[in-house]
Amino acid sequence: MADPGAPASDPPVPARSTVGSGDLPLAVWQTPRVGPTVVLVHGFPDTHAVWDPVVRRLQDRFHCVTYDVRGAGESGVPRRQDAYAVRHLVADLAAVMDxxxxxxxxxxxxxxxxxxxxxxAVIRERSDVRFRGRIASYSTISGPCLDHVAAFSRSALHGGWNRKREGLHQLLHSWYVYAFHLPLLPEYVLRHASLLVRDEGRHRHFGPTLTDDAVNGLNLYRANIFARRERVPGGATTDVPVQLVVPLRDRYVLPQLTQDLHRFASDLTRLEVDAGHWVLLSSPDELASALAAFVDAHDVRR
Structure with missing residues (x-):
């Protein structure tokens, strides 16, 4: 069996294709169809390429799929802010999976x-026909469910002093979420500030679309953070096996934000790693090994 922590020599270049989600084109990359399919979804202000170090370590054993989310990289850019609402992002994911x-x-x-x-998608797996029986496992890194964040906030507001302190600490580290809702200023800062090319004390590799991706990505925050949430039938819980990867030096999503996740995920594995927010860039060997082991443990191919 190949070591998932060791990159394959001269790995094949992932094949690019286009998937339609409604009238929006999504740029998708796939490695050869070997083993279970693993779909890796990037965050802000990245593109699919942020996963490349991890994909290179997985592609000899798994069919790896990445794509540029709407508004990023080579995918289509919606004009309306509300087109970045979670329901549209989930529709994109369903289109890629299908x-x-x-x-x-x-x-x-x-x-x-x-x-x-x-x-x-995971919390709607039981109620949404697009995802029912379609998700074998889920590994989550530095991006909590919005419903779970709301539950954490309520607990911090009404809980004891320790919980209030944890809530305040996370609030202070989430300053950018509120700043991104200001008019015009975030766009100006993101187009001119050096913060886009430096994070956590080191330079990061970014593609040529970084500035546009960051400005477009503001709509993710503006369309979702304070928006009214659509109720999840049965509540925001799941029986899908979940691996929670916790970078202990994450400056944006603190470990305490996910400390109650066991209330929402009945089959939960928690993995703490000594890394910052972009663990997929700083520790690709460790992350790839953890992902491979979790996929192997939950391979349900028919």
């Missing part, structure tokens, strides 16, 4: 906003 693995369940992996939108 195209790349029409007959078999997939293993979802999400980071940052990719994790937030994948959570939406």
């Amino acid at each position: 195209t790349v693995s029409p007959d078999q369940p997939v293993h979802l992996v999400g980071h940052d906003w990719g994790s937030i939108q994948a959570w939406e």
Whole structure:
């Protein structure tokens, strides 16, 4: 058996295709069809390429699929802010899943906003025909379910001093969420500030569409954070096996935000890693090994 932590020599270049979600084109990349299908969804302000170091370590054993979410990279850019609502992001995910693995369940992996939108599919797996029986497992990284965040906020507001302190700590680390709702200023800052090319004390690799991706990505926050949530039939819980990857040095999503996740996920595995928010770039070997082990443990191909 190949070591998932060791990159394959001269790996084949993932094949690019286009998947339609309504009238919006999504740019999709797939490695050869080997083993279970793993769909990896990127966050803000990234593109599918942020997953490349992990994909290179997985593609000898798994059919890896990445795509540029709406508004990012080579995918279509909606004009209206409300077109970035979670319900549309979930429709995009369903379209990709139906195209790349029409007959078999997939293993979802999400980071940052990719994790937030994948959570939406996971908690609706029982009630939404598009996802029923289609998700074999889910690995979530630094992107909590919006319903779970609301529950954490209520607990912090009405709980004891320790819970209030945890809530305040997370609130302070989420300053950018509120700043992104200001008119015009975030667009100006994102187009001119060096913060886009530096994070957590080190330079990151970004593609040529970074600035546009970041500005378009503001709509993810504006269309969803304070929007009225559509009720999830049966509540925001799931029986899908969930692996929670917790980067202990994440400056944006603190570990305490997901400490009650066991209330919502009946089959939960928690993995703490000594890394920052972009663990997929800083620790691809460790992350790829964890993802491979979790997929292997929940391979339900028919």
